[in-house]
Amino acid sequence: MSIKKKGFNITIDGLSGTGKSSIGCQVAKWPNFTFIDNGLFYRYFADRFYLDDTIQLNEIRLFKNEMIGNSSYYLKEIEFYLQEKNSQEKFQIGQKASEISNIPEIRNIINEIIQTITKNGGYVVVGRDATTKILPSARVKLILKADFETRIYRRAKQLNAKEFEAIGKVFSDLLKRDIDSFDLVLEAKKVDTIINTSDLSIKQVVARILLRVLWVRFSDYNMLHLIIFILFVFVYTLHTHFSESN
Ligand SMILES: Nc1ncnc2c1ncn2[C@@H]1O[C@H](COP(=O)(O)OP(=O)(O)OP(=O)(O)O)[C@@H](O)[C@H]1O
Numbered sequence: 674m675s676i677k678k679k680g681f682n683i684t685i686d687g688l689s690g691t692g693k694s695s696i697g698c699q700v701a702k703w704p705n706f707t708f709i710d711n712g713l714f715y716r717y718f719a720d721r722f723y724l725d726d727t728i729q730l731n732e733i734r735l736f737k738n739e740m741i742g743n744s745s746y747y748l749k750e751i752e753f754y755l756q757e758k759n760s761q762e763k764f765q766i767g768q769k770a771s772e773i774s775n776i777p778e779i780r781n782i783i784n785e786i787i788q789t790i791t792k793n794g795g796y797v798v799v800g801r802d803a804t805t806k807i808l809p810s811a812r813v814k815l816i817l818k819a820d821f822e823t824r825i826y827r828r829a830k831q832l833n834a835k836e837f838e839a840i841g842k843v844f845s846d847l848l849k850r851d852i853d854s855f856d857l858v859l860e861a862k863k864v865d866t867i868i869n870t871s872d873l874s875i876k877q878v879v880a881r882i883l884l885r886v887l888w889v890r891f892s893d894y895n896m897l898h899l900i901i902f903i904l905f906v907f908v909y910t911l912h913t914h915f916s917e918s919n
């Protein structure tokens with residue numbers, strides 16, 4: 674049973690540190706889907722097009738078409754471009770990304786790029802509004818959540834923050850990101866399946882999501898058979914009805 678079906682996309686939203694990126698890229702592996710981290714777009718745009726306190730909207734508009742025309746190249750470029758930054762740079766880029774995410778045109782451009790790239794299916798998109806705004810028609814839509822303390826612990830471990838001051842920075846950064854994303858996640862929470870990852874390992878969360886993917890795909894499969902069966906019964910009944918009346 675192939676999961677790579679026309680139009681089959683998976684979206685995963687959640688606050689910072691809930692595990693979207695680590696889990697999303699694992700989820701993408703088994704059905705051989707392409708992973709897209711929506712937050713990376715904001716970061717890439719912020720670092721490339723927000724120079725000397727000026728947002729280069731024209732450049733961004735041109736870039737949109739370039740990226741749509743050559744999506745597999747640019748998805749890799751965005752991923753690797755940011756991997757090369759050190760943690761201080763990443764922190765600053767994150768702050769600029771948060772600023773540009775308040776500009777509606779930039780949000781629309783990013784959403785449009787992702788919608789166009791994913792239109793044939795085969796993608797796992799993670800972010801904060803992937804389930805509600807970007808791909809509300811995705812076949813599997815999930816929200817990850819985790820306690821605030823768990824998320825601080827995970828982020829501090831990830832950044833190797835051990836000193837009181839460093840942990841304080843993690844705390845305030847996470848709080849700010851939560852406040853920035855509050856509306857988006859609140860909106861998403863209304864409609865989707867929520868998984869609390871606080872007491873689950875990455876593997877356990879991935880397994881749950883893949884089970885859900887299989888279930889959705891399996892119900893498609895059964896539904897198709899059910900429809901064929903009903904059609905068959907209908908045609909057969911018509912056939913016997915008309916042969917009896919002749
Ligand atoms: N279920 C889990 N159990 C233990 N550690 C986890 C779990 N999920 C994620 N982590 C760890 O927590 C850290 C943060 O996870 P990740 O970067 O995937 O979160 P995120 O939701 O994508 O955050 P952001 O939105 O800030 O990018 C990573 O180091 C990751 O390995």
Ligand SMILES: Nc1ccn([C@H]2C[C@H](O)[C@@H](COP(=O)(O)O)O2)c(=O)n1
Nearest residue numbers: 711712713715770771774800801802
């Ligand atoms: N759907 C999204 C995704 C991201 N942002 C903003 C919020 C963050 O400040 C920034 C970077 O995201 P991250 O890499 O931390 O996931 O981009 C957003 O507003 N909407």
